[in-house]
Amino acid sequence: MASSVPRMVGRRLLAALPSIVAVVVVTFLLTRALPGDPAAFFAGPAATPEAVEAIRHSLGLDRPLPVQFASYVAGLARGDFGTSLTTGQPVGAEILQRLPASVELTLAGLxxxxxxxxxxxxxxxxxxGSWIDHGARVVSTAGVxxxxxxxxLLATYVFYYLLGWAPAPMGRLDLFATAPPTVxxxxxxxSLLARDLEAFRSAFAQLVLPALTLGLFAVAPIARMTRASMLGVLSSDFIRTARASGLSxxxxxxxxALRNALLPVVTTMGMxxxxxxxxNVLVEKVFAWPGIGSYAIESLIASDYAPVQGFIxxxxxxxxxxxLLIDVLYGLIDPRVRIDA
Incomplete structure (x- = not known):
């Protein structure tokens, strides 16, 4: 049974390869079809056509699309996502630097x-049919x-501007806190590993409003799926048998009931x-969160292809x-999934 897990993971990875290839192709073509010229953007409004053309040549944008695509794929094979024109830094390094901020925010919201x-x-x-049921529907409808x-924006206006309970939406830490050593x-x-309680309080305070914003968006589908799945399980024969046996x-x-209702909930949770x-792309811009979403938007505005392609x-x-993680969780929740695998 233990050996079935690596086989399952290998099959899923092989099945995902065509999707990854399609993402690479479509992303490359779409970024080239976007309005705007990176060479003209970086040359400035006062640049002459000759200067713009020189920049376009230095960036390789005057080459045929198949040649540009082959160069891009060759870089990906080496683990090179390209270089950002706006920052001059490797895209892979900047994504790795910003990714933890986005994942931390997303996990907190979830x-x-x-x-x-x-x-x-x-x-x-x-x-x-009770007031709790109707309240859950209202919350779900509002969240969707x-x-x-x-x-x-509403949370910022109420909790920061009107009530003053939340800190200014200025990133992961306030201006007077120091970032903890990166682990x-x-x-x-x-911050907990470094025993820096001041940094922990600052990071937690800055995280509350953006996590609440994402969390309210996610409450609706999870609550609806939990209710529907629990209703189906509670009406099943084995639940009636368990109650007739005198179990609490x-x-x-x-x-x-809850354990048997978790499989569709886990699927919904993954989606x-x-x-x-x-x-995250929108939430990071509202709260000045330095994640990969805001990085992609800033690059898109500047017609900077490499960061947008790296983000997607x-x-x-x-x-x-x-x-893959959802498949593993299936096996932990329902042993029949492990047997089928």
């Missing part, structure tokens, strides 16, 4: 959503209806996590790894 959505879905399923950027790249964990309501609910990675490819790889 954990917050799970802490709210799963108990809310379970409570709504055990009391259908409100765009993340609007929620972020994981997650400021909450690194808590054991029936959590040991039997929501990938959505949150995309929603990184998101595709994260999505593949996320699906």
């Amino acid at each position: 954990v917050l959503a799970l802490l709210i959505a799963v108990p809310l879905g379970v409570a709504a399923a055990t009391r259908p 209806s409100l765009p993340v950027f609007f929620t972020g 994981t790249g997650f400021y909450l964990i690194d 309501s808590g054991k029936v609910l959590f040991a039997y 929501v996590f990938s959505f949150l990675l995309g929603a 490819l990184t998101m595709a790889i994260l999505y593949v790894l996320l699906n």
Whole structure:
């Protein structure tokens, strides 16, 4: 059974290769089809056509598209994502530097959503038609209806500007805090490892509002799926048998019903996590969060191809790894999945 896990991982990786190749091709073509000329942008409005053409030649943009694509793929094979024209730094290094900020924010939003959505879905399923059930529907509808950027701006206006409870939305730390030594790249964990409580408090305070913004966006699908899955399990024969056997309501609910209802919830959680990675692009701009989302937007405005291509490819790889993690979680929740594998 243990040997089936590496085989499953290998099959999933092989199945994902065509998708990764398609992402590379489509991303390359789309970035070249975007309006704007990087050479003209960096030459400036006062540049002569000869100067713009010289910059275009130095960047290799005057070469045929197949030649540019072959050069790009050759760089990817060496682990080279290219060089950012706006910063002059390797794209791979900048993505690795910014990725922990985005992942920390996304994980915080997902954990917050799970802490709210799963108990809310379970409570709504055990009391259908009650005020809790109706309240869960209202929360779910609001979470789906409100765009993340609007929620972020509203949260900033209320909790920072009006009430003064939250710090200024100026990144991962306030101006007077020092970043902890990098171990994981997650400021909450690194500050605890360094026993720097001041940095931990600052990082936690800065993380609350953006995580709340992402979490509210994720509450709706997880709560709805938890409620629907729990309703299906609670009406099954084995739950009625467990109750007739005299087991306590808590054991029936959590040991039997919730565990069997978790598989569709885990699937939804994986999809929501990938959505949150995309929603990060807007949330990072609202809260000046130095992640890969804001990096991609700034590069897109400047018609800087390499960072945009690196961002999309990184998101595709994260999505593949996320699906692998979901498959492993399936095996931990339901042993039948391990047997089938």
